[in-house]
Amino acid sequence: MKIALAGAGEVGLCLATEFFKSEDEVVVLTSTVKPSFEHLNAENRLTDYSVDDLREKLDDCDAIVSTLSGPDEFYISTHSNILEACTQSRKCKHFIPSEWNINLADFPDQPMFSAATHEVVRNKLRSQNSVKWTMICHGWFMEYVLPKEKNPLREIGLAWAMNHSTKVFDMYADGLQKVTLTSTADTARAVLAVLRNSINSGAGLSPTTLLAGQTLTYQELFQLVKARDPAWKSNPVAFSEVIGDIFEGLNAKDPGVAIHQMRILGFTNANHNPRGKALEWGTGVLQGLRATTVEEFLDLAEARKGK
Template sequence: MQYPQIERQVIALAGGTGDLGRYIHEELVKDGRFAVALLTRKASAANPTCLPHTTIHPTDYTETSLVSILNTTGATALISLIRCPNSDYIPLHKTFITACLSSDTCKRFIPSEWAGDIEKFPDIPISYGSTRAPIRKYLRELEQKPGRPRLQWTLFNHGWFMDYFLPPSQSYMKYIQGEFPIDVGSWTYTVRGTGEEPQSWTAGRDVARAVCELLGSEQEWEEVTYVCGEWGTFNHTAEVLERFYGRPFTRKTRSLEEINSDLRKYESQPEIEDVGVVEVEQHQVAGATACPKEKTLRQREKYFSNVKFMSVEEMLTVAEREGRV
């Protein structure tokens, strides 16, 4: 959709050079309503993609540094796309929140969630219970404090990135060995649990387009926002891929009992910060990656009617035709 050329709102992106960050960055500057203030820890960093309507701001992510950048750029929103060690998540995001509240213009915030159904499964993956959940509570408590400037915020979630069904060369999403059960590089499918647990997938670029629409919406944000391109199961989608590419997967199995056994090992060792693949497995077999359909479709009508969300087959077709999504 084309928008009239107006003075662009500046959106500050923390972690904007990463996988989803690159999609959001591209879609924001493509949209006539927005410009980007790209936050980076590296003083020598340059715009990696030479995108227009972008300024680069080295920062140590202290409150002083962030407030200065937000005020200098006149940023109206801050989006966190940062994947950091669990021990860093809470202090970093509290600093983001304080910086927004202390700034002159930045009164909207999207913390780094980017998961599935966090209302039904607030503590899955495991690390979310000790990192995201306290920040959610902190944001809610801020709203109850009298006399505090108001911060509009939402927890944005999309299920899996369906980009992981593509070779890495066709998407910005980097494949992390072992996390996603379908590996198109080795053409293997690890059936976790039954493979029939509910899932949802959304293309990274569609997530980015939806973020743009939400930022441009005049409607009040809800506490949790969901988007989804397609609901299904891994068994069904593996069959879709096999038909599309004309070849069968080599299948492996990973039983629910095996996954739960590994989870118990981590639960008995709370000092382990990163539980790795097993928490992703738990997320999948619990069905926690599936965004709640009724709420997601209602919000699609409310906020995202201008976004045409791709199905898995549509994404595969686009990638085959254009080389990437």
């Protein structure tokens, strides 16, 4: 199986690192050469993301996985062009668009700042039947339980409950909402398994593929991190406070309002992938795979300390 990975940012690098551990071939599509990928000895294919160029770059690939984000117009145009290039391709007929995170099966309107843009691309995917596709939903990446110096993903401030510099944990309302955490490595292995199963068997793909590393309430997550480090303190956050911040940001046309729109998720189960809807580890499509728990993940990070 030969996989093209579109986008060479933080998420792309995390997924690529795991992809390169598999027996599959991987090429990286990017507009500029990224030094961060040099240690992987990745095959970089420079692209302008036009349909003609993408069709050429994907000619020998079986599937494409996108981690592209960015402004609305860029997101729509690049994903539309990838879809069209796959449609015209002789071989590349599997496409995973850049969605990630949210349980889109139950909360397709979240997060507020990107849902409408992503829905444009989703409608294009739904309206065709020559390219198989699925949106990967993994909850939160588990890497966000790590402090900034250990977290390979970009800093997102208040969008996530844990402030590692102050060791303050935002507790949304009563903290009983559930959040699913899945490591980037587990997500990457699951992505390859999903694609391999479909490519090898000819099976179709569900519009959403839910993954669930470990699911906890915010209260349970707080107790887990506090047990490891008693310095952590809980900070109660009211729904009205977040709504007020969103209202103020929208009125001021502040692009930073997206951070507060992400905080809305903490009052819902939008990042919860329930059992029965999520793929089951160790069986079926995920045969031979198991998920890393938060405790195991933190232990691994601690073991790497200073290395």
